[in-house]
Structures are given as structure tokens and as C-alpha cells.
Amino acid sequence: MSAQSATSALPPMFQPITLRGLTVPNRIALSPMCMYSAVEGTVGDFQLVHLGSRAQGGVGLVLTEMTNVRADGRISPGCAGLWRPEHVAPWKRVVDFVHRESEAKIGIQLAHAGRKGSVPVAWERSARGLAERGWEIIAPSAIRFSDDSPMPRAMTTDDIADITNCFVQSTKWALEAGFDLIELHMGHGYLLSSFMSPLSNKRTDGYGGSLEARMRFPLEVLRAVRAVWPEDKPISARVSAIDWEEGGNKIEDGVEIAKMLFDAGLDIIDVSSGNVTGERRPELPGLFQTPFSEAIRKATGKPTMTVGNIRNADDANAVISEGRADICCVGRYHLYDPYFVRHAAHEQGIDPNWPKQYLNVRRMLASS
Numbered sequence: 001m002s003a004q005s006a007t008s009a010l011p012p013m014f015q016p017i018t019l020r021g022l023t024v025p026n027r028i029a030l031s032p033m034c035m036y037s038a039v040e041g042t043v044g045d046f047q048l049v050h051l052g053s054r055a056q057g058g059v060g061l062v063l064t065e066m067t068n069v070r071a072d073g074r075i076s077p078g079c080a081g082l083w084r085p086e087h088v089a090p091w092k093r094v095v096d097f098v099h100r101e102s103e104a105k106i107g108i109q110l111a112h113a114g115r116k117g118s119v120p121v122a123w124e125r126s127a128r129g130l131a132e133r134g135w136e137i138i139a140p141s142a143i144r145f146s147d148d149s150p151m152p153r154a155m156t157t158d159d160i161a162d163i164t165n166c167f168v169q170s171t172k173w174a175l176e177a178g179f180d181l182i183e184l185h186m187g188h189g190y191l192l193s194s195f196m197s198p199l200s201n202k203r204t205d206g207y208g209g210s211l212e213a214r215m216r217f218p219l220e221v222l223r224a225v226r227a228v229w230p231e232d233k234p235i236s237a238r239v240s241a242i243d244w245e246e247g248g249n250k251i252e253d254g255v256e257i258a259k260m261l262f263d264a265g266l267d268i269i270d271v272s273s274g275n276v277t278g279e280r281r282p283e284l285p286g287l288f289q290t291p292f293s294e295a296i297r298k299a300t301g302k303p304t305m306t307v308g309n310i311r312n313a314d315d316a317n318a319v320i321s322e323g324r325a326d327i328c329c330v331g332r333y334h335l336y337d338p339y340f341v342r343h344a345a346h347e348q349g350i351d352p353n354w355p356k357q358y359l360n361v362r363r364m365l366a367s368s
């Protein structure tokens with residue numbers, strides 16, 4: 001059997017995908033998830049074990065948690081960072097482990113929390129806002145994320161240029177650390193997302209108003225990052241394709257946003273939604289965000305990732321084979337089962353390609 005036909009015989013979720021010079025060995029990614037366990041932005045044993053386990057568990061692509069380009073761009077004091085040179089070596093330790101001990105590729109999600117910053121870690125968030133030790137937060141306009149959030153300062157054009165430079169510097173450090181892919185966080189109401197949504201961006205200086213103007217800063221960041229990130233390495237962006245709110249972005253805007261990002265050099269778009277204001281929307285069942293990925297993929301002809309409630313191989317295989325997305329990000333289910341991908345392989349009769357240290361599992365499974 002040729003390599004090509006051997007590959008096409010694999011279930012859709014186990015087919016590799018190539019983005020620029022990067023081949024991701026299967027279609028399941030660990031979705032970025034803040035773990036609030038960094039110390040002054042520095043990652044350590046927790047992230048090594050957490051991300052390393054999911055890589056050993058068989059994902060094709062590990063995406064790190066939102067990793068902030070400035071100390072005052074964090075959500076909370078526990079958030080991960082890449083804003084100073086000392087952050088590089090701890091990240092490199094994680095990247096090297098993933099590359100050495102698994103077939104997974106690893107991307108870093110670079111972010112600035114904007115008006116959602118300066119709050120306690122998730123499990124202490126009964127009250128929003130850090131009573132002490134908080135920091136000034138910035139946003140396109142001086143509008144709070146929610147009634148109990150800190151008030152942001154409206155950014156000047158100098159701030160915009162500063163933050164763009166921070167994304168560029170963090171990208172250079174991400175390269176030093178050996179990451180395979182950059183994902184820019186342009187979703188969920190964080191800084192770049194807050195420029196994109198008309199609910200949070202009321203600027204009148206060329207960075208607000210029309211969708212094109214609201215996209216100016218995110219596109220400047222993308223182009224600046226693309227200019228320093230190697231040609232053969234891909235860039236992704238996570239977006240909120242719709243805001244789920246009256247007066248906010250709708251899927252038509254999401255499609256236009258995607259087109260602008262692809263025109264500026266994006267390789268794949270990671271399609272999420274909402275969280276742009278503190279208004280809670282109901283928990284939606286099923287693959288409720290996949291229609292947005294599908295709409296963007298059909299309108300642009302470009303690769304997409306989908307995310308939300310994917311927790312079994314049937315869903316992942318259907319999404320890929322029906323052309324609704326190219327990669328499935330799995331978040332919370334990976335907290336439940338770090339070995340989701342290898343388990344799904346075994347259940348579908350595919351060799352889960354166990355790490356050499358774990359090969360005895362095969363004999364155990366064969367005898368059961």
C-alpha cells in the first residue's frame with residue numbers, strides 16, 4: 001500500500017494536515033486553556049506535566065494557554081507570560097519535551113487581556129477586580145467589561161504601537177523557545193477582540209467605526225508578527241465569529257473578519273464565539289460553534305479550527321469528513337481524559353502509536 005493510500009485509509013481525525021512547512025500528525029488539538037498556575041508569568045512543572053501529558057495522550061497539536069505579551073496584559077496574577085527573556089527557557093523546556101517525547105506539534109497562544117485583565121485567578125473570582133495589587137488595564141474605549149470589572153483606560157495611538165511591538169517581541173521569543181505555530185488571541189473580548197467588536201470599540205480615530213477600521217489594530221499586529229515569524233511556520237488566530245449580542249458582530253462580520261485576516265497572511269482561523277461582554281449567554285448544547293467554522297471555511301476556502309463540546313471520535317470524524325473544519329480543538333474533555341486521542345484510536349481499530357515506554361499496553365489490550 002502506498003503512503004498516500006495508507007493515509008487516506010485512516011479515519012478523518014487521524015489524517016495529517018500541512019500548514020506551510022508544518023505537518024500536524026492528526027486533526028485534534030488541545031484547545032488553549034488558562035491554568036492560572038504561572039509565577040510572575042513563568043511556566044514551570046505544572047505546565048510541563050499538563051501540556052506534556054496531552055502531547056503524550058496523542059493530540060496532533062498542543063496549543064498553550066493564553067500567554068501574555070505584557071505583565072499588565074494578563075487576566076490574573078497566575079497567567080502565563082512571554083514578556084521578558086527569562087520566560088523563554090521555561091517555555092523551551094515544555095516545547096523540547098513535547099518534541100522529544102511525542103509526535104505532537106506545539107503552538108503558543110499570544111494574547112493581551114485588555115479590559116478583562118487585573119482580576120483574581122478563576123477559582124478566587126467571587127468578586128471581579130483585584131482589590132490590591134491590581135494594575136491599570138487598557139481597552140479601545142473606557143467601557144467596563146461588566147458592571148463589577150475594573151474600568152479600563154482608552155488607549156492612545158502610542159499604546160497601540162507599543163502593544164504591537166510587544167506582540168512582535170514575544171513572537172521572537174516564541175521562535176527562540178522552538179514553538180511550531182503562533183496563535184494570536186483575537187477572541188473572547190480580550191484586547192484585540194475588543195477592537196473588533198462594536199460593543200467595546202467606540203473609537204473615532206481610524207481604529208474604530210466600520211469593521212475595516214475596527215480590524216486595523218488586529219491586522220497591524222498580524223502583519224507585524226508575520227514579518228518576524230519564519231516563512232515556513234504557520235500563524236493561527238482565535239476569533240469570536242459572532243458576539244451573540246444585539247448590536248454586536250454577526251456571522252456576516254465573522255466571515256469578513258476571516259477574509260481580512262487571510263489576506264494579511266493568516267494560515268488557519270480558530271473559530272470560537274462570544275464572551276465579548278460580561279452578559280452571560282446560556283450554555284448551548286452540541287457543536288454549536290461549528291456552523292461558524294463551516295460558514296467561514298466555505299466562504300474563504302481556507303483552513304479552520306472548530307471548538308466547543310467535542311468529546312468523541314464520531315463528532316470529530318464527522319466534522320472533518322463533512323468539511324466543516326480542518327482541526328477540532330478539544331478543551332474540557334482533555335481535562336477529563338488527557339489520552340482522548342489514543343483511546344479514540346484504539347476504539348476505531350487504529351494503532352494508537354503508544355510511546356515506547358508504554359508499549360505493554362498493547363499486550364494488555366490484546367488480552368482483554
Ligand SMILES: Cc1cc2nc3c(=O)[nH]c(=O)nc-3n(C[C@H](O)[C@H](O)[C@H](O)COP(=O)(O)O)c2cc1C
Pocket residue numbers: 031032033034035064065066109185187188238272307308309310329330331332333
Ligand atoms: C479553564 C478554561 C480556560 C480557558 N482558557 C482559554 C484560553 O486561554 N484561550 C482561549 O482561546 N480559550 C480559552 N478557553 C476556551 C477553550 O479553549 C474552549 O474554546 C472552550 O472550553 C470550549 O471548548 P470545549 O467544549 O472543548 O471545552 C478556556 C476554557 C476553559 C474551560
